Amino acid sequence: xxxxxxxxxxxxxxxxxxxxxxxxxxxxxxxxxxxxxxxxxxxxxxxxxxxxxxxxxxxxxxxxxxxxxxxxxxxxxxxxxxxxxxxxxxxxxxxxxxxxxxxxxxxxxxxxxxxxxxxxxxxxxxxxxxxxxxxxxxxxxxxxxxxxxxxxxxxxxxxxxxxxxxxxxxxxxxxxxxxxxxxxxxxxxxxxxxxxxxxxxxxxxxxxxxxxxxxxxx
Numbered sequence: 033x034x035x036x037x038x039x040x041x042x043x044x045x046x047x048x049x050x051x052x053x054x055x056x057x058x059x060x061x062x063x064x065x066x067x068x069x070x071x072x073x074x075x076x077x078x079x080x081x082x083x084x085x086x087x088x089x090x091x092x093x094x095x096x097x098x099x100x101x102x103x104x105x106x107x108x109x110x111x112x113x114x115x116x117x118x119x120x121x122x123x124x125x126x127x128x129x130x131x132x133x134x135x136x137x138x139x140x141x142x143x144x145x146x147x148x149x150x151x152x153x154x155x156x157x158x159x160x161x162x163x164x165x166x167x168x169x170x171x172x173x174x175x176x177x178x179x180x181x182x183x184x185x186x187x188x189x190x191x192x193x194x195x196x197x198x199x200x201x202x203x204x205x206x207x208x209x210x211x212x213x214x215x216x217x218x219x220x221x222x223x224x225x226x227x228x229x230x231x232x233x234x235x236x237x238x239x240x241x242x243x244x245x246x247x248x249x250x
Contacts (some may be wrong), residue, residue, distance in 0.1 A: 037138055038104055041145075045108030052112050090228050097231040101125060103135040106144030113152040115232055118185065120148050203250055208237040 064247075070072075097114055099107045110120040127147040133140040151235050156230045162169070181231050196206030212233050216222055222229050 038141075040106045041108065041141070045133070048108065048112055052067070073143065074136060093228065093231040097234045101135055103144045105141050105142035106135070106148050109145055109148045109152070113148070113155075115155070119151060119155070123147050123151050188193070201250060203244055204237065204241045206234055207239060211236070 094116060095111075098110070098121055101121060108122050110116050110124070113120070124144040124147050128135060128140050128143050131139075131143050133143055135141065135144060173182075179232075194205070195208060198209060211227070215229065219247055241250065
């Protein structure tokens with residue numbers, strides 16, 4: 033039986049999801065009305081063909097992959113604010129790990145929600161600061177020596193999580209890490225679609241863990 037907390041989370045989450053989608057579609061509508069610039073159906077379909085296969089696939093895969101990791105509150109807030117793979121998921125998992133709670137508990141749900149909320153606020157503040165300082169700092173951030181650091185932010189985040197989780201149960205984690213490494217080595221172009229590959233590997237890891245559990249190996 034669902035607790036009042038979970039019921040309130042789902043109630044608020046659905047309201048905010050509807051509100052977010054309303055404002056997302058409101059902006060292009062208002063812009064088209066104000067500038068009297070209306071795209072044709074051919075233009076809309078042409079643009080959608082290049083976007084839907086990737087983003088709809090990512091959205092569906094991420095929903096089934098990240099929701100069990102983040103809990104109800106963290107999932108609603110994370111999908112609304114975005115930047116799941118790069119920031120929200122690693123932060124929430126690390127916080128729950130530090131607190132010794134799981135996402136399928138109310139305690140884990142609360143921790144995940146608080147962490148994602150704080151990270152969203154911090155992200156907005158950092159963006160505001162960098163927008164203000166963009167011009168004076170641009171000579172520093174455009175230096176070639178710093179570019180490898182910006183290109184490896186995601187591997188650094190997930191690398192730290194990998195060490196913590198794989199070290200706990202190498203039977204589950206090690207084969208998936210090896211599989212992922214082989215995929216990216218043999219097919220380097222996959223690095224351009226890592227938001228799709230990572231959730232797929234996570235799904236394979238879940239199936240592999242279930243297989244080992246059924247066999248009594250873990």
